[in-house]
Amino acid sequence: MLLGIDIGSSSVKASLLYPDGSTYHGVSRRLPLITRSGTIECEEEGMLSTVRSAIQGLLTHIREFDSPLKGVGICGFGNGLIIINREGQLIRPIILSGDQRAGEVVEKLNASDESSVIRAIACQQLYAGQLAPLLIWLKENEPEHFKRIHRVMLIKDFIRWKLTGDFATDPTDIGATALCNAETGEYSQNLLKIYGLESIEPCLPRILSSSHSNATVTAPSAKTWGLPTDTPVTIGCIDCEAASIGSGIRSPNQLSMIAGTWAINQSISRQIPKYTNDLFLCSRSARKGYYWLLEGSPTSANNYEWFVDHVFTQESLEARKKNINPYSYCSQIASRTEIKDDHLLFLPFLFGTVGNGSAHTGAIFHGIESHHTRADLIRTVIEGIAFCHRYHVEKLMAASIAFDDGTLSGGLAKDDIVSAIFTDILGFPVNTLMDQNIGAVGAAILAGVGNGVWATIEEAQTTVCKIDQTYEPDPTRNEIYENKFNKFKQLIGQGSE
Numbered sequence: 001m002l003l004g005i006d007i008g009s010s011s012v013k014a015s016l017l018y019p020d021g022s023t024y025h026g027v028s029r030r031l032p033l034i035t036r037s038g039t040i041e042c043e044e045e046g047m048l049s050t051v052r053s054a055i056q057g058l059l060t061h062i063r064e065f066d067s068p069l070k071g072v073g074i075c076g077f078g079n080g081l082i083i084i085n086r087e088g089q090l091i092r093p094i095i096l097s098g099d100q101r102a103g104e105v106v107e108k109l110n111a112s113d114e115s116s117v118i119r120a121i122a123c124q125q126l127y128a129g130q131l132a133p134l135l136i137w138l139k140e141n142e143p144e145h146f147k148r149i150h151r152v153m154l155i156k157d158f159i160r161w162k163l164t165g166d167f168a169t170d171p172t173d174i175g176a177t178a179l180c181n182a183e184t185g186e187y188s189q190n191l192l193k194i195y196g197l198e199s200i201e202p203c204l205p206r207i208l209s210s211s212h213s214n215a216t217v218t219a220p221s222a223k224t225w226g227l228p229t230d231t232p233v234t235i236g237c238i239d240c241e242a243a244s245i246g247s248g249i250r251s252p253n254q255l256s257m258i259a260g261t262w263a264i265n266q267s268i269s270r271q272i273p274k275y276t277n278d279l280f281l282c283s284r285s286a287r288k289g290y291y292w293l294l295e296g297s298p299t300s301a302n303n304y305e306w307f308v309d310h311v312f313t314q315e316s317l318e319a320r321k322k323n324i325n326p327y328s329y330c331s332q333i334a335s336r337t338e339i340k341d342d343h344l345l346f347l348p349f350l351f352g353t354v355g356n357g358s359a360h361t362g363a364i365f366h367g368i369e370s371h372h373t374r375a376d377l378i379r380t381v382i383e384g385i386a387f388c389h390r391y392h393v394e395k396l397m398a399a400s401i402a403f404d405d406g407t408l409s410g411g412l413a414k415d416d417i418v419s420a421i422f423t424d425i426l427g428f429p430v431n432t433l434m435d436q437n438i439g440a441v442g443a444a445i446l447a448g449v450g451n452g453v454w455a456t457i458e459e460a461q462t463t464v465c466k467i468d469q470t471y472e473p474d475p476t477r478n479e480i481y482e483n484k485f486n487k488f489k490q491l492i493g494q495g496s497e
Contacts, residue, residue, distance in 0.1 A: 004444030073447030175283030246438030248465030
């Protein structure tokens with residue numbers, strides 16, 4: 001039996017993975033976040049108690065199972081900032097990856113003469129919640145904290161350190177921080193020098209394989225966390241890569257899409273694509289011999305949730321009173337109307353844009369006419385989210401990647417109407433999965449590979465990752481969506497008239 005823990009930017013999920021590939025999950029705990037204008041933080045005890053609660057929600061099943069716990073795998077949100085002093089104490093509250101305080105740092109770096117050098121080495125776009133900009137911000141704005149840094153950590157590595165006392169990371173997590181050479185997967189002296197962060201290098205964790213299991217739960221941690229002493233804890237990986245693994249993605253021709261807080265679109269490649277200037281991220285993969293490619297933006301299910309909660313408030317309240325998921329309830333309303341060959345479009349930019357020059361004008365309904373209904377509006381919100389995913393998928397395809405099919409997961413993937421719209425907009429088959437808790441499943445798979453349950457990630461995926469439904473695109477609807485997508489790109493300044 002294997003335990004997978006997925007530490008997201010808003011909640012913590014945990015799953016048990018059994019030898020036959022079946023899973024038990026359902027344990028999810030919300031993080032007690034502290035949000036102010038442009039900042040997102042979490043106190044140490046709030047983070048630790050939430051993770052402990054998720055684990056303890058599965059302890060009964062761990063004790064009842066007639067097989068020992070073979071290993072623990074952890075994945076977590078990338079970037080953010082966790083700094084530890086020489087006494088092993090957190091210097092300041094944890095900064096999460098959605099934090100915007102380092103926005104001006106990113107603007108200065110992007111406008112500097114070194115911008116192209118950073119891009120060439122790191123093969124990724126800089127953003128405010130990234131580790132490198134946050135460290136620069138800390139040095140400039142909280143120098144007293146910067147001087148006390150003994151260790152710099154990412155969230156999954158912090159939890160693993162608490163369990164085992166071992167200080168290490170993996171290529172996927174540290175590779176997304178803009179501190180590494182994307183090709184080698186090692187820290188870049190040139191980048192550290194550009195950032196003025198040379199002094200930080202001794203404080204950074206050593207980089208090990210994502211499935212490496214060199215440390216176990218200590219006796220004091222076992223007492224605190226409830227896990228068996230000496231249980232191996234695998235290095236793990238960043239949550240998006242874990243989700244890709246948990247989705248069953250094992251070929252460069254397969255696409256993993258996650259319609260969650262962010263519109264995540266990812267694949268793997270045997271080499272760094274030649275056309276990487278516009279890609280959001282390219283780094284070493286947890287899968288040996290591969291690079292991990294990601295395109296994304298905060299333009300996905302968070303927009304739909306806001307729309308349901310704040311515009312369809314009455315329907316949302318009625319659904320909750322009946323113990324019905326309000327988002328699925330509104331999706332059913334959307335299914336009452338068909339696609340319309342008109343100019344009604346929604347730009348899902350409540351929390352940001354697709355980037356690369358797109359003006360952040362906020363969310364917009366375009367082309368509303370008197371014949372449009374409430375069902376049309378809901379459907380249009382879903383379509384706008386799917387258009388943003390396709391925008392990112394096309395950027396992956398521009399890097400010489402051709403997709404045969406894709407998997408769709410995340411909160412929106414639970415509804416047939418959503419999966420069908422995604423399929424018709426993309427123009428190729430889309431699969432949904434039996435288990436939607438794919439981050440925790442991916443983390444558990446890495447623990448299984450690291451502890452001899454499976455020889456390879458691919459072998460584990462064959463056993464564990466199961467397709468629920470496959471959606472085939474409709475040619476007629478796809479043609480209509482082609483026209484609407486072209487208009488969508490014009491509206492965001494990425495298409496031709």
